[in-house]
Amino acid sequence: MAALKEITKLNGLTMKQLARLTGIKYTTLATTAKKPITTWTSEVKAQVAGALKMDVSAFEQAMSDQVLSPFIKWVGGKRQLLPSLVSYLPKNYRTYYEPFVGGGALLLRLAPNHAVINDFNGELTNTYQQVKDHLPELSERLKQHQYQDSKDYYLDLRSVDRDGRIVSMSAVDRAARFIYLNKAGYNGLWRVNSKGQNNVPYGSHKSLNLVTKSLKTDSEYFQKADVKILTGDYAAAVKDVVAGDLVYFDPPYIPVKPTANFTTYTKAGFGLIQQEQLRDLAKELTEKSVSVMLSNADVALTRELYADPIFHLHEIQAMRYINSKANGRGKVGELIITNY
Numbered sequence: 001m002a003a004l005k006e007i008t009k010l011n012g013l014t015m016k017q018l019a020r021l022t023g024i025k026y027t028t029l030a031t032t033a034k035k036p037i038t039t040w041t042s043e044v045k046a047q048v049a050g051a052l053k054m055d056v057s058a059f060e061q062a063m064s065d066q067v068l069s070p071f072i073k074w075v076g077g078k079r080q081l082l083p084s085l086v087s088y089l090p091k092n093y094r095t096y097y098e099p100f101v102g103g104g105a106l107l108l109r110l111a112p113n114h115a116v117i118n119d120f121n122g123e124l125t126n127t128y129q130q131v132k133d134h135l136p137e138l139s140e141r142l143k144q145h146q147y148q149d150s151k152d153y154y155l156d157l158r159s160v161d162r163d164g165r166i167v168s169m170s171a172v173d174r175a176a177r178f179i180y181l182n183k184a185g186y187n188g189l190w191r192v193n194s195k196g197q198n199n200v201p202y203g204s205h206k207s208l209n210l211v212t213k214s215l216k217t218d219s220e221y222f223q224k225a226d227v228k229i230l231t232g233d234y235a236a237a238v239k240d241v242v243a244g245d246l247v248y249f250d251p252p253y254i255p256v257k258p259t260a261n262f263t264t265y266t267k268a269g270f271g272l273i274q275q276e277q278l279r280d281l282a283k284e285l286t287e288k289s290v291s292v293m294l295s296n297a298d299v300a301l302t303r304e305l306y307a308d309p310i311f312h313l314h315e316i317q318a319m320r321y322i323n324s325k326a327n328g329r330g331k332v333g334e335l336i337i338t339n340y
Helices: 002-010 015-022 026-033 042-051 056-064 079-087 105-110 122-133 135-148 151-158 171-184 213-224 272-287 300-305
Strands: 096-098 114-119 226-231 246-249 291-297 312-320 330-338
Touching: 002 015, 002 026, 002 056, 002 079, 002 105, 015 026, 015 042, 042 056, 079 105, 079 291, 079 312, 079 330, 096 105, 114 122, 122 135, 122 171, 122 213, 122 226, 135 151, 135 171, 135 213, 151 171, 246 272, 272 291, 272 300, 300 330
Parallel strands: 096 114, 096 246, 114 226, 246 291
Antiparallel strands: 291 330, 312 330
């Protein structure tokens, strides 16, 4: 049942939600999921694959292989939107580019043979690199953090970017710190202040599992496939794209209620000017016959920015889970924007 449960989770659903979508009783689906995919009837395969918006052959492959999933938590991650994102992908593309990779949910869902990923967060991209190249050493460091986990230990390790100790840390040590702070901190946040110092408080948890199965499977994928890992500006990350490539942009979203400051600056460094520059880059890529897909909030400004008829706006609903007020959580409108 573990394989189907993980695939279902990666598509933003629970097993009970999947059962409702397929019309199969939950108990029947749970029992079936414990059996090898080769014993499933063609009808059940088709029902489940259809509910997950997957081809039957792709679903069979996913059930037979080790499922790839993000090895970190990431606010704004795209797990719950995967069925919608996948349904709007072009049928064929060459190299896959993701300039705002974050937790990499779509990357790992697609597992392309050729990909270029990028993020402005150097601690994040270093972690990807160490997962790819030095997993055994990284795992040992993570076991140490897991064993020593406590609020005092967390705060001490968090402070290395304040007192200068981070400069002497190896790339593997920095990656282990990143994963530990991500998993032990409040709600999986990675937040820094204006000086680039992590300021996320210690989270409430009884125990940690830092050396996850996803670390191993993701590492194997990065080693097997041609995945180039970059750090820096999103525009520089796509400078080598050619006709037939696919670029997925998942930038910091336009606020639902923009403040006056949004027009010039945001904490994420992505205000109105940057949103306009991203839109212009999407137009340039369109002229090069590059397939472009973007995600953003469904607000008037987004619709205004992408009003050009070369763009197609697809409305979807997503769940907002992180909000200090309970009434601020729930379904929110998002847009998937494509140029094809």
